[in-house]
Amino acid sequence: MAASSIELRGVEKEYRRDEFVVPVLSDLDLTVAEGEYLALMGPSGSGKTTLLNLVAGLDVATRGQVIVHGQDLGRLSESEITRWRANNVGFIFQTYNLIPVLTASENVELPLLLTNLSRKRRRENVATALRVVGLEGREHHYPRQLSGGQEQRVAIARAIVTDPYLLVADEPTGDLDRHTADEILELLEQLNREFQKTIVMVTHDPLAARRAGRVLHLDKGRLIDDVINESPISAAS
Amino acid sequence: MKYLTYILRNARRNPVRTGLTVASIAISMFLMMILTSFFAAMQEANSASKQYNRIIVMNANGFAGQVPIARVRQVEAMDGVVAATPFSWYGGKYQNQRVLFAQFAVDADKVFDTLDEYKLAPEQLAAFKAEKSAAVIGPKLAREYNLKIGDPMPLQGDIYPVDLKLNIRGIYESPRNTDQRMVLFHYDYLDDQLRQLGSTAGGSSSQTAAGNAGIVFVKCKDAATTANLCKKIDDEYRSTDFPTRTQTEEAFGQMFSEMMGGLKDIVYWIGCAVVVSLLFVSGNAMAMAMRERTTEVAVLKAIGFNRGLVLGIVLAEAVLVAGLGGVLGTLGSKALFDIVDISPFTGGFLPFFYVPWSVALAGLGVSLFLGFASGLVPAVLAANSSVINGLRKVV
Known part of the structure; x- marks a missing residue:
């Protein structure tokens, strides 16, 4: 069995809204293996994005432990967890969230600015990331000059340019048509298969979920189903 | 970066x-x-004027009061004084326009020793000294009115009831933070005109204007002497009809600022x-x-x-x-x-x-x-x- 990449032990998450305490996740235990491709499904408000945020180190659990790659995230200070995210997590958002005033290559370079890499080395890494996502020749295009699918590819290049071992994707195909969505999903699958990236993806799309090796269903903050896709749909197949 | x-x-x-x-x-x-x-x-x-070690003598009652012209030579004779010149504001019209630039009646022999940051070529200085109706002008004024050496420069009296027919004999150079639009001419030329007018008019008000140095610029030997000279000059004339107020050039400039x-x-x-x-x-x-x-x-x-x-x-x-x-x-x-x-x-x-x-x-x-x-x-x-x-x- 593969080593555990993500481990949640008795995790609870509550939000405070004025005088009300709103429970979002309740008594959640979960183990994700290294290199696993996990899809989180469930209705709106089920807690899947909150779970994604906890795993990505964007939020902290009210109770319980979130251990990612051996690191208990609850024990890290804000600056430590910011540095941890920079080194270990790549983010892919539904609406891409590229910086509109930067070109594709400059957007991809952003996470590398936080490293000590030389400019030359940063450019090399950016070129590699853009090649992996199939965007050679688009380096100097601004987001407005790219299609939705191409923007998402740039966002994926930005997510992988620092070579993180965990990719979190929140509805990465939510804004794309079927054909483009399939291309993006194939790319994620390729990153998982060829580069052994652990991927946690939130999706409402059952077809997207079928690409993952494992699908979790949440409802009202509880894990109600955990399905292993024995034969996930893949580009290869 | x-x-x-x-x-x-x-x-x-x-x-x-x-x-x-x-x-x-x-x-x-x-x-x-x-x-x-x-x-x-x-x-x-x-502040820059401090380096020139100059003091200025004016009437204790302000610019409206007189400083008799004889005082210029008396002050110049004092210990510690290098040179002195009257500086009498003419305030005439040029080309029928009023007060466009400063016009001062000065002692041609002393003015460039007193205002030693103002430079005049030796031959121009000689020409200025030699002719009573000669004038020297600032470079900006020359450029502005396209004036050159040898040109006439008639000024019409506005404060004084006399007109001056000046001839430009030199164009001085001076630092940037000085007045480069002045006209300097012989005090004697203005004074003679005023006296002539006074005698023909049988003693008019112009008589009182004659013999008035206006203010006196005094070049001192060094900075240490300026304070003593100011006191000495004012003490000298305290009990006269024309008591003086003497101050350093810097203080004089400051006085203008305070007027605001x-x-x-x-x-x-x-x-x-x-x-x-x-x-x-x-x-x-x-x-x-x-x-x-x-x-x-x-x-x-x-x-x-x-x-x-x-x-x-x-x-x-x-x-x-x-x-x-x-x-x-x-x-x-x-x-x-x-x-x-x-x-x-x-x-x-x-x-x-x-x-x-x-x-x-x-x-x-x-x-x-x-x-x-x-x-x-x-x-x-x-x-x-x-x-x-x-x-x-x-x-």
Whole structure:
């Protein structure tokens, strides 16, 4: 069995809204293996994005432990967890969230600015990331000059340019048509298969979920189903 | 430097808003430079005059009072005095226009020994001394009216009931912060005309004007002698019909500044009000810019930009925009007034005007402070913003 990449032990998450305490996740235990491709499904408000945020180190659990790659995230200070995210997590958002005033290559370079890499080395890494996502020749295009699918590819290049071992994707195909969505999903699958990236993806799309090796269903903050896709749909197949 | 591209692109993101913010700062700083330079340039000239070790004798009752011409020679004979010259304001018209430039009746033999920062070529000085109706003029005046050596320069009396038919015999050179639009001519020439008029008119008011040196410029041997000489001269004439008030040239200049009363304070407070209003303008622009980028800031923080970095990036953008306005306003005004001579447009009120480096750099400093102060609140808010809330719209 593969080593555990993500481990949640008795995790609870509550939000405070004025005088009300709103429970979002309740008594959640979960183990994700290294290199696993996990899809989180469930209705709106089920807690899947909150779970994604906890795993990505964007939020902290009210109770319980979130251990990612051996690191208990609850024990890290804000600056430590910011540095941890920079080194270990790549983010892919539904609406891409590229910086509109930067070109594709400059957007991809952003996470590398936080490293000590030389400019030359940063450019090399950016070129590699853009090649992996199939965007050679688009380096100097601004987001407005790219299609939705191409923007998402740039966002994926930005997510992988620092070579993180965990990719979190929140509805990465939510804004794309079927054909483009399939291309993006194939790319994620390729990153998982060829580069052994652990991927946690939130999706409402059952077809997207079928690409993952494992699908979790949440409802009202509880894990109600955990399905292993024995034969996930893949580009290869 | 790694983040410079991002900062520059952000500053250019909304060109209209950035342009308007830069323009409002630039225009305000430009006007501030004009207001503050007026006093600063005057102060700088006053301070610079210290090196020339000069004192000025005037009537104790002010400019309206007389200083008899005989006093010039008496003062010059005192220990510690190098040279002295009368400096009598003529205030005539030229080409039927009133008070466009300063016209002084002086002692041709002594004036360039007294005002030794004013230089005249030896042959021009000799020609000036040799002819009673000779005049020397400043280089700016020569350029402005296209005057050259040998040209006649008729002046019509306005204060005095006599006209002068002067001939230009020299064009002096002088430092930038001096009056380069003066006409200097023989005191004796004016005095003779006034005396002639007095005798023909049988004792009119012009008689009282004759023999009046106006004020007396005195060149002292060194700085140490100036204070003693001031006291000595005033003591000498205290019990006469024409008591004197003698002061250093610097104090004399200061007296002119004081004549403006609280104007300097008013300018100072106007400046403060301008700075505060600019703070609101640029602060509002930065706040709007950051509100529009809530999600972007959240993304930056998500991918690993820490609070300090976000704070620095926002502040740098604010300082860049305000600094650009400041550079345009302050250095622009300095360059403009270095190139364009506005003295002809001030009717002689400002013989020279420029923006001193000290004022321009202070203005630039104020602009950078404005950027920092206006960006501080949006920067702190951005640095402390919640990543989750910032991403909520899209996550």
